[in-house]
Amino acid sequence: MHAINMTLKKTALLVLAGALAFSCDRHRNMPGWDFMPDMIYSQAFETYTENPVFADSMTQRIPVYGTIPQDMAAFRYDVLPENRLLAGQTLLSPEQMAMKHVFEGKKLFTTFCANCHGESGKGDGYLVTSGKLPVKVGDLTEERLVTAARGDMFHVITVGSGLMGSYGAILSERDRWKIVEYVKVKIQGQELGARTLGGANPALSEPYEEFEARIAREFARTSGLGPVTSLQLGALNQSMVTEGAELFRAKCSSCHKPTKKYVGPAPVGILERRDPAWIMNMILNPEEMVSSDPVGKELLKRYLAPMANQNLTEDEARKIVEYFRTLEK
Numbered sequence: 001m002h003a004i005n006m007t008l009k010k011t012a013l014l015v016l017a018g019a020l021a022f023s024c025d026r027h028r029n030m031p032g033w034d035f036m037p038d039m040i041y042s043q044a045f046e047t048y049t050e051n052p053v054f055a056d057s058m059t060q061r062i063p064v065y066g067t068i069p070q071d072m073a074a075f076r077y078d079v080l081p082e083n084r085l086l087a088g089q090t091l092l093s094p095e096q097m098a099m100k101h102v103f104e105g106k107k108l109f110t111t112f113c114a115n116c117h118g119e120s121g122k123g124d125g126y127l128v129t130s131g132k133l134p135v136k137v138g139d140l141t142e143e144r145l146v147t148a149a150r151g152d153m154f155h156v157i158t159v160g161s162g163l164m165g166s167y168g169a170i171l172s173e174r175d176r177w178k179i180v181e182y183v184k185v186k187i188q189g190q191e192l193g194a195r196t197l198g199g200a201n202p203a204l205s206e207p208y209e210e211f212e213a214r215i216a217r218e219f220a221r222t223s224g225l226g227p228v229t230s231l232q233l234g235a236l237n238q239s240m241v242t243e244g245a246e247l248f249r250a251k252c253s254s255c256h257k258p259t260k261k262y263v264g265p266a267p268v269g270i271l272e273r274r275d276p277a278w279i280m281n282m283i284l285n286p287e288e289m290v291s292s293d294p295v296g297k298e299l300l301k302r303y304l305a306p307m308a309n310q311n312l313t314e315d316e317a318r319k320i321v322e323y324f325r326t327l328e329k
């Protein structure tokens with residue numbers, strides 16, 4: 001009995017010594033031996049590697065239609081102005097916001113928003129001051145945005161607004177609400193954690209035809225405010241139409257669709273409702289047009305987001321007007 005026990009002990013010691021000898025090495029840079037590589041190295045295909053199992057040889061699969069990642073609730077309001085209004089009227093953060101959320105929101109704002117909007121929110125972020133982003137970004141301290149409900153900003157962050165991209169797929173719902181709270185409290189100086197919904201917007205409940213009829217009744221048709229005082233349209237110039245269509249696609253289609261309302265109105269039929277010089281000024285000088293021109297002001301009330309200045313030359317704007325002449329319902 002005793003002898004067998006000794007033999008077992010000796011064998012065990014030998015095996016242990018052997019294992020130690022194999023698994024260690026004098027060189028620190030040598031990882032030594034792997035006894036069970038299957039447990040150390042993943043046998044699964046890496047995300048971006050070629051995959052013989054699937055016909056398209058891609059490892060990363062498109063999620064099953066209709067599925068959504070955890071913590072990413074589906075968002076039912078698209079980018080149209082009436083849906084932005086609805087978001088402001090119906091959405092509240094699921095949890096009561098406290099100062100700790102504001103601090104977390106600050107970090108997120110610094111990471112995701114400040115490069116354009118600036119730490120102050122006034123639109124002087126690095127991408128703007130360096131000239132890398134040749135557009136004007138929203139000033140978050142503007143009265144119109146200060147008085148807007150939290151759900152309104154949640155909508156802008158989630159689906160974007162014109163030239164601003166959407167963050168719905170990048171930031172979780174909770175993180176988007178934290179950013180909203182930070183902007184409301186620290187940038188706009190509002191009360192912490194207020195759970196208020198936006199009111200109705202009478203401008204949006206007026207049907208479009210009635211809206212335009214009222215504008216035609218209430219305001220004289222003018223050339224608007226800006227560099228163009230008058231514009232006579234001659235015979236249609238086809239090459240200008242082609243160039244105008246291309247410019248429109250490149251510079252305007254993030255907010256305008258030719259014949260359907262989108263972020264801004266559809267330009268179809270615009271020459272029947274506005275003076276050609278007014279259209280030029282709206283393209284060349286939109287900031288002043290939506291803040292001081294009576295028709296521009298009405299439009300901003302209805303479409304909520306301001307028309308963006310795309311820094312076109314007068315010549316380019318003129319080509320777009322030529323293209324507008326050819327649009328049909």
Ligand code: HEC
Nearest residue numbers: 112113116136137138153156161162163164304305306308
């Ligand atoms: C790449 C630059 C960029 C980044 C990053 C960015 N924005 Fe914007 N933002 C813009 C631009 C451009 C506009 C003007 C939008 C337009 O023309 O309709 C804007 C407009 C806005 C508006 C106002 C919309 C209106 O009605 O005038 C809000 C609110 C806003 N951004 C919030 C945010 C928040 C919050 C973040 C971070 C999650 C963010 N933005 C990140 C470029 C940016």
Ligand code: HEC
Nearest residue numbers: 162163251252255264265290299300303305306307308310
């Ligand atoms: C960031 C979004 C955005 C971009 C980009 C944009 N627009 Fe607009 N546009 C609007 C909005 C919104 C309105 C309605 C007025 C308002 O809310 O400020 C508008 C109004 C207009 C109007 C007046 C329409 C009417 O019915 O009276 C014209 C004309 C126009 N835009 C032309 C253009 C052209 C041309 C371009 C490209 C060079 C362009 N817009 C780019 C958002 C945009």
